[in-house]
Amino acid sequence: MIEIKGLTKKYGQFTALDNLNLTLNEGTVFGFVGANGAGKSTTFLIISTLLQPTSGEVFINGVSVREKPSEIRKLIGYMPDFFGVYDQLKAEEYLDFYGASYGIPEEERKKLIPQLLELVNLSHKRDSYVDLLSRGMKQRLCLARSLIHDPKVLILDEPASGLDPRARVEMRDILKTLKGMGKTILISSHILPELAEMCDEIGVIDNGKLIAHGSVAEIQKKLQGEKVITVRLLDRVDETIAFFEEQPYVSSIEKLDGGDGISFMYRGTEEEQLGMLKEAMLADMPIVSFMEHVTNLEDVFMEITKGAEA
Amino acid sequence: MNFNNPVLFKELKLRFRSFKGFNGILFFLLAMCIFVFGYIFLTVNISGTSYFRPSQSFVLFAFLSYIQLGLVLFTAPGLTAGSISSEREKQTLPILLTTSQSSFQIISGKMLSSVAFLLLLIVAGLPVYSLVFLFGGISPWSFVKVFFFLFVTLLAIGSIGVMFSTLIRRTIVSMIVTYGTMLFLSVVTGFLFIIVIQMKAFNQMGTVITTPSYLGQFLASINPAVLFATFLSPDMGYGISELTKVDFPIWAGYLIFYGLLTVGALFIAVKRLRVNMKRLK
Incomplete structure (x- = not known):
């Protein structure tokens, strides 16, 4: 057409x-x-x-x-x-x-x-x-x-x-x-x-x-290799940051604005993600919630255009 | 001309939906009436006679003809020089250009709507104008000639306005350029004519001028004021031929020049209204 x-x-x-x-x-x-x-x-x-x-x-x-x-x-x-x-x-x-x-x-x-x-x-x-x-x-x-x-x-x-x-x-x-x-x-x-x-x-x-x-699904899939995970914590934020810094596939760890948690980029598979979460629980990290961001089209757009500019 | 022209009908509808159109006609007719009746009243009273001589009727006709010419020269640019550029400024042009209307339809619609309004002004003034016939001294042929050439001038100035409006993005600039062109054609050419004839006379001082001045004849032929003068006083036409040594009627030169100008200006406007998609840029 x-x-x-x-x-x-x-x-x-x-x-x-x-x-x-x-x-x-x-x-x-x-x-x-x-x-x-x-x-x-x-x-x-x-x-x-x-x-x-x-x-x-x-x-x-x-x-x-x-x-x-x-x-x-x-x-x-x-x-x-x-x-x-x-x-x-x-x-x-x-x-x-x-x-x-x-x-x-x-x-x-x-x-x-x-x-x-x-x-x-x-x-x-x-x-x-x-x-x-x-x-x-x-x-x-x-x-x-x-x-x-x-x-x-x-x-x-x-x-x-x-x-x-x-x-x-x-x-x-x-x-x-x-x-x-x-x-x-x-x-x-x-x-x-x-x-x-x-x-x-x-x-x-x-x-x-x-x-x-x-x-839309295909374009969203393009970004699935890298996702943002937000972890809310009861306390011991610095200790938790140190724990996740040692984990493979984790990068760009940042404290949340309220200081009650952290966010980081994760490149591993879902199985590896589950393993990392289990390990964090065994290490007695004070995790209240562990949340994977749903990538919306705004994120897709921002990510794709960021790559193009680079 | 395509009379099933949506742009023409829309423009006419919008023009008469506002009071501006009616006010224009009202004030023009009022001015004409005051002038004509004032002139007759004053002439009859000052001369102390109770009648109006045919020669005085002729003076009135001459004045009215020049008033109509002035109306055409000064109003046509104002009506046409914003026809396309104002659409561009109002952001209505892209939509208009994606319709199935041809560029000629759009340009002719814009042009005719402006011309039609001016023509209406002139026609509305006819009853007042025709008062000169009551007192004699004017042949209907002179009357027809004046009106025909008013129409030719109107078309030419209107076409120039539409052309500049298409070529120039901003209405104000388009208006200035159109008024500039009109002043060049109606005033500057007159001065240039005088200069050319004077220079020729100066160069051949003491001898009888025999070589023709085509430039002088051309400048006289494209000046609306000179043309109207030759209509009102045929001796003027012979006088110009004597000066330039070119035996070609002023009216014919005028008709050819302004005819070509109208066609050329409209052609450029039609060609430049839309982008040429075939040509890569």
Whole structure:
């Protein structure tokens, strides 16, 4: 469905996107993860025919973005990270304008617009002026706008940014509905746990390079070789630190902020971890709790990008 | 032109949804009425006669024509020089550019909506303008000529505004450049024409000037004020031909130059609105 081959974008000496290769099947929800300036928006701008690449190609349904940009525009629905709205235009008129811009006949638009407003929970705002809507409502309206021509691919650049928690949940629910409709969705976000919930695949981009790509589980597995263990203690913290320092596979021991425990990195297997815990109990260490951190996507992202920087 | 133009309809709708559009027409018509009726009132009272002579009617026509020209020259840049750059500043342009509309549709929609508003101003002023016919002295042909060339000027200045708005990111800079271009075409070319003719006369002092001055003729041909002067006083046209020794009607030169300028400016705007995806950068 979407094939990105060797996509590169340079601004003078600065490389915003470095030889990006990616293939996504139809119906995939792909989460693009990366810090500000990592290259997410640049990729989306090129796919949306708004930015020339320095080299490389993007194909959607076999159609080249460079060769047939007008064909591509019919296939995609694009929602930028920052966008404005026209003053003194009502929500219904806003969608009608974009419907007409995609060449949808007036009769069809009249049927379509109420359905789209319903989908994004804005039916009650159809006669409201767009510039007076809340940020969350504008985001949802823009999403409805990107759907007006029933595109096969949705490109959503930070759709949840700047939204309050309720608006985020509403946006996430709408995206789940769209996923259910079989749309291929490319979505970028800083809120990684949100992406994990709805994405089939995740791509981590850093300094213009795709440094990890796969399912959420696959990417999490990449970090399973090293985990963080937190040990809470009743007392004798220094003695316990000395004990764990002698253990194999243990590194980076630190006291917890409250001084009532320690945390360290551990590289051993689960059996070796069990053995170490047994030994600690036999040595009468005052352990209250022994906790392995569940690595969430934020940790994954931080770890992967740390490695890339090094 | 594609009349099923979403940008054009949206722009027209938004323009007349605010009071700005109506206020513009109201104040323009008020100014026209005060000027025309004031002129007639004063002329009749000062001359002490109870009638209005055709020659005075002609003066009124000349004044009104220049007022309309001034309106076009000073309003068209303001209406068009922000057409694309303001979309860029409001962050609505990327979304517009990802729709199926062609670049020509977007540019023509922006251009026509601005031109249509200015045309409405001119047409709304027609009843006041046509008062000059009541007193004679003006041929309908002069009237048609003036209006046709007002329209040509309007299209050209509008196209220049849209072009700079597409090329320049910021509206304020685009406005300055468009007004600068308009002032060059309407004022600087006049001065340059005088300088060129004077220099020619100086160089050939004491002899009869026989060699043609194509540059002088060109500068006269692209100046809207000179063109209108030749309409209002045909002798002026002959006078310019005498000075430049080029026997080519000013109006034809004007039509060709501004026609090409309009097409060229719109072509550049259409080509530069979207990035060229085929060309690697």
